Structure formats: structure tokens, C-alpha cells
Amino acid sequence: MSLTAEEKATFKRDGVLIRRGLAAPDLVKRAVSLIDASYRKNMTADDIPAYSRRTFAPELGDSTELLSLYTETGATGLADDLLGDAAPVTTSQIQIRVPEREFPGLQPEKAMHVDGVSCPHLDPRELRTFSLLVGVVLSNISDPQCGALHYLPGGHLAMARWFADQWSLGMTEQVAPEIDRERGTPFLGMPGDVLLMHHLVPHTVAQNLMPFPRVMAYFRVSHPDHASRRLEALRDPWLDYPPLTDVPAPTFQE
Numbered sequence: 335m336s337l338t339a340e341e342k343a344t345f346k347r348d349g350v351l352i353r354r355g356l357a358a359p360d361l362v363k364r365a366v367s368l369i370d371a372s373y374r375k376n377m378t379a380d381d382i383p384a385y386s387r388r389t390f391a392p393e394l395g396d397s398t399e400l401l402s403l404y405t406e407t408g409a410t411g412l413a414d415d416l417l418g419d420a421a422p423v424t425t426s427q428i429q430i431r432v433p434e435r436e437f438p439g440l441q442p443e444k445a446m447h448v449d450g451v452s453c454p455h456l457d458p459r460e461l462r463t464f465s466l467l468v469g470v471v472l473s474n475i476s477d478p479q480c481g482a483l484h485y486l487p488g489g490h491l492a493m494a495r496w497f498a499d500q501w502s503l504g505m506t507e508q509v510a511p512e513i514d515r516e517r518g519t520p521f522l523g524m525p526g527d528v529l530l531m532h533h534l535v536p537h538t539v540a541q542n543l544m545p546f547p548r549v550m551a552y553f554r555v556s557h558p559d560h561a562s563r564r565l566e567a568l569r570d571p572w573l574d575y576p577p578l579t580d581v582p583a584p585t586f587q588e
């Protein structure tokens with residue numbers, strides 16, 4: 335599985351690429367039924383705040399069935415196409431936006447952020463960054479009101495400039511003030527759709543105003559050298575993406 339030249343150019347400009355229906359229905363069905371069982375049987379309302387920071391269904395973090403959403407769908411080939419080479423992914427993260435009506439006040443909107451930098455619950459000097467986020471849709475996300483991920487197309491370039499010029503390690507601000515004010519573009523999709531997002535694209539999630547849970551599986555992919563150059567990768571958006579160095583970003587809007 336590989337990316338077209340046009341897809342690479344789009345990723346360069348937007349920092350985001352969407353492949354509809356990449357994960358086969360049987361893989362999606364198996365993952366959904368495991369997550370659903372965990373949500374119904376193991377989760378309590380008290381778990382929601384911590385799970386929202388880390389992962390839902392933590393006991394499934396290294397399950398082969400969940401990992402197959404990344405390893406058996408062609409997503410690994412797409413990640414290799416962007417990064418040139420990628421370290422193996424060994425865990426999945428499940429993020430559920432629970433229905434607000436059922437669990438009022440337990441899952442507030444997340445602030446605009448990039449993953450792994452100045453996490454509110456961690457030491458701000460600790461970086462837990464990576465290169466590429468792969469997200470697999472596991473529920474119907476056709477209405478932005480259901481707690482859709484909202485992202486800022488092109489925000490990876492603005493964030494790299496901010497990290498280079500304004501930011502220093504230990505600051506608690508997660509993004510530049512002008513980015514914090516943005517609401518972003520909702521990522522809408524159906525089960526099996528896959529999102530590839532550059533690590534510097536700022537994003538947020540709102541409350542889920544629908545009566546059913548919104549479910550995503552996420553995989554964090556790193557260039558093999560990422561861990562040894564986290565600070566540099568915040569300031570140079572293409573350091574972890576050698577195959578994209580010479581790809582021109584399109585100037586047209588689709």
C-alpha cells in the first residue's frame with residue numbers, strides 16, 4: 335500500500351491525510367466488540383477522567399486484535415511512505431467520547447494541543463512526542479456534535495515556527511495563543527476510515543452531545559531516530575519525514 339504523489343503533497347500542506355474504508359469490516363467489527371464489552375463490563379464513571387487522559391479499555395492496549403487495525407490494514411505501508419522507516423508500534427490507544435447526557439461533566443472539552451508536549455497532567459519538561467498519529471474510526475462520526483476530533487489543517491507549520499521562535503522546554507502553554515482560539519475542522523467518518531496526522535497538527539475534542547459513544551483507536555508511530563531528537567523534531571516539521579523533503583506542497587485548495 336502506498337501514497338500517491340497528490341496525497342503526499344496534501345499531507346505536506348495540511349499535515350493530515352484521510353483514507354476512507356482502509357480498515358476492513360471484519361477487523362473493525364472484532365475491535366468494536368472487544369471495546370464494547372470492556373466499556374460495558376469494566377468501565378465505571380470514576381474511570382472516565384483518567385481514561386480520557388490515557389486510554390479507555392487499558393487491558394486491551396497490547397491486544398493483537400486491536401493492533402491489527404494498524405498492522406493488517408495497509409496503514410503501516412502508508413506510514414513507511416511518509417517516514418521512510420518506522421519503529422514498530424506495540425500499543426493502541428482507545429479514545430471514547432462518552433455521551434455527555436449519560437456522564438454529565440466527566441469529560442470536558444480538551445484544550446487545543448499537540449500530543450506529548452506540556453501535557454497538563456505531566457511534568458512540562460517531559461516530552462512524550464512521536465512522528466505520526468494514525469487514527470481508526472470505530473463508530474459513526476457523521477455529526478461533529480458527537481465529540482469529533484477537530485484539527486487545524488496546516489497547523490503543523492505554524493506550530494513548528496512557534497516551537498522554534500517562542501517556546502522553550504518547561505513552558506506550560508500547549509499551543510500559540512492564536513491557535514488556542516481556533517476551533518478546527520471536524521474529522522468526520524465512518525467505521526474503517528483512517529486518519530494520518532502529523533505530530534505537530536494541533537487538535538481538540540469537544541463533548542459528545544449524541545446518545546452513543548464516539549470511538550477511535552489511535553496508534554503513535556515514530557521515525558526510528560525520533561526519541562533521540564525530540565526537540566529538533568518540534569522545530570523542524572520534516573525531520574522525521576525524509577521522503578517528503580522534496581515534495582512541493584500544493585497551493586490550491588481542494
Ligand SMILES: O=C(O)CCC(=O)C(=O)O
Pocket residue numbers: 386387429430431444449482483537538539550
Ligand atoms: O479523543 C480523541 O479523538 C483525541 C483525544 C486526544 O487528542 C488525545 O488523547 O490526545
Ligand SMILES: [Fe+2]
Pocket residue numbers: 447448449537
Ligand atoms: Fe491529542
